Amino acid sequence: MMLIPCPHCGPRAQAEFVYERTLDSVVALDAGADDAMNSLFTRTNPRGVDEELWRHTYGCRAWMAVRRHRVTHEIESVQPVGPEALP
Numbered sequence: 001m002m003l004i005p006c007p008h009c010g011p012r013a014q015a016e017f018v019y020e021r022t023l024d025s026v027v028a029l030d031a032g033a034d035d036a037m038n039s040l041f042t043r044t045n046p047r048g049v050d051e052e053l054w055r056h057t058y059g060c061r062a063w064m065a066v067r068r069h070r071v072t073h074e075i076e077s078v079q080p081v082g083p084e085a086l087p
Ligand SMILES: [Zn+2]
Pocket: 006, 007, 008, 009, 010, 056, 059, 060, 061, 062
């Protein structure tokens, strides 16, 4: 079981979270159709650390950027994103 340190709730079981996507696959609002298609469907899946978008769906419901190693699942950092990240 993987523990994800929510910035608001502390360490919680992965089952409370929903994985959304890698941060590099988030499409800008002004992206063209080809760029959007490439970002969403043509991605690499390299080993190593990647930044991912997760949501604490069954907790505080906050979105967060998680830097996680894809092989070992070691989490390097978790940063809140969205309105919850504002002071
Ligand atoms: Zn939380």
